[in-house]
Amino acid sequence: MSAAGTLDTRRWGVAPGGQEVCxxxxxxxxxAQVTLTNFGATLVGVQVPDREGVLGDVVLGHDRPEGYFSHDTSPYLGATVGRYANRIAGGRFVLDGRVVELPLNDGPHTLHGGPHGFDLRLWQARPVLTPEGPQVTFSRLSPHGEEGFPGTLRVWVTYSLTADPHPTLSLTYRAETDAATVVNLTNHTYWNLSAAPQSLVLDHDLTLHADHYTPALAGGIPTGEVRAVGDTPLDFRAGQRLGEAMARHAAELPGGYDHNVVVRGPAGTLRPAAVLRHPASGRELTVATTAPGLQVYTGNFLDGAVTGKGGQVHARHGAVCLETQHFPNSPNQPHFPSTRLAPGEVYESQTTFTFRTR
Structure with a gap:
């Protein structure tokens, strides 16, 4: 193994269209070790040590590629989500005076780019071993009209793994279009720092670098208000145990957390967004991002129907997602940070996941 690490590629299977999955x-x-696949530009596994130096896989996923081919078996496990992550109310918005209609896949709304979004597409891959560490860049061409979105979009997602001074997984998103469109990309990894997927994340501590959040109606659609987190279930500024917070606010959180917070500091700059800790193992995950928001989702819709690695059944609250993003339904909220992308402009976003032990 070189000072920068190693990068291995192997055939993993065949996609529904007959293409090779790697x-x-x-x-x-x-x-530290990260596994990725070109199907959905998906993060399959993350092996990091606990305080005793024992490696464990801290993300939910599948042992075989077939598990990622349907939302019935993979509710966006580790996937790159687009063209628009999170929800668009009513599956419609107005762009430059024209009404855009999208297919509905979340009741009356469009979720995570539609029923056949980026997570169910095969991407091109370019693996490279750089002096800083191994990386893979996934790319694809999303044609005009795919899932109803206007404009032909070229999109790239680069996963880089470095060790200075702590193991850090960096995700860099980039997109260009030939016609005005909307773009909001994220990664939908489910984290469980215990590395024991049969355990729930109720024993994890979460800190959020967020002073405000976007209240939502039933169905996860923001009201348009940006509200201070003080005296609300979203006040994680000093850190809280997830299970205790959910129990304390059970009446206000049917099912658990699925909320967008406003990351403190100017969007476009890489700044801290969240810290997730598992006291029993000593593992700690720090999330930093250039995105304006972060969706905290405690796996509320995991119901035991999905079986993952090693035959493990994924139960409700078996993991937590920390999805860096633009705010939900931004195309219909003009005062939210804009997700409009025009020809000649470049969409860019970066998120880092840094692992430590305490």
């Missing part, structure tokens, strides 16, 4: 393994000299 698995990419990024390793650092200290033992």
């Amino acid at each position: 698995l990419y393994t990024l390793r650092l000299p200290g033992g």
Whole structure:
């Protein structure tokens, strides 16, 4: 293994369209390891040590590629989500005076780019071992009209694994279009730092660098208000145990958390967004992002119907997602940060996941 680590590629299976699905393994000299696949530009596994140095996989996923081919078996597990992450109310918005209609896949709304979004597409992959560490860039061309979105969109997602000074997984998103459109990309990894997927994340501590959030109606559609988190279930500024917070606010949180918070500091700059800790193992995950928002989702719709790695059944609250993003339904809320992308402009966003032990 070189000082920068290693990068291995192997055939993993065949996609529904007959194309080859590959698995990419990024390793650092200290033992941290990330596995990716070109189906959905998906994060399949993350192996990091606990305080005793024992490696464990801290994300939900599948042992075989077939598990990722349907939302019935993969509710966006580790996937790159687009063209528009989160929800668009009524599956419609007005762009430059023209009404855009999208297919509905979340009751009366469009969720995560529609029923056949980026997570169910095969991407091109370019693996490279750089002096800083291994990385893979996934790319695809989303044609005009795909899932109803206007404009032909070229999109790239680069996963980079580095070790200075702690193992850090960086995700860099980039997109260009030939006609005005909307773009909001994220990663939908389900984290469980215990590395024991049969355990729930109720024993995890969460800190959010967020002073405000966007209240939502039933169905997860923001009201348009930006409200201070003080005296609300979203006040994680000093850190809270997830299970205790959910129990304390059970009446206000039917099912758990599925909320967007406003990351403190200017969007477009890389700044802290969240810290997730598992006291029993000592693992700690720090999330930083250039995006304006972060969706906290406690796996409320995991109901035991999905079986993951090693035959493990994924139960409700078996993981937590920390999705860096633009605010939900931004195309219909003009005062939210804009998600409009025009020809000649470049959509860029970065998120980092840094692993430590305490």
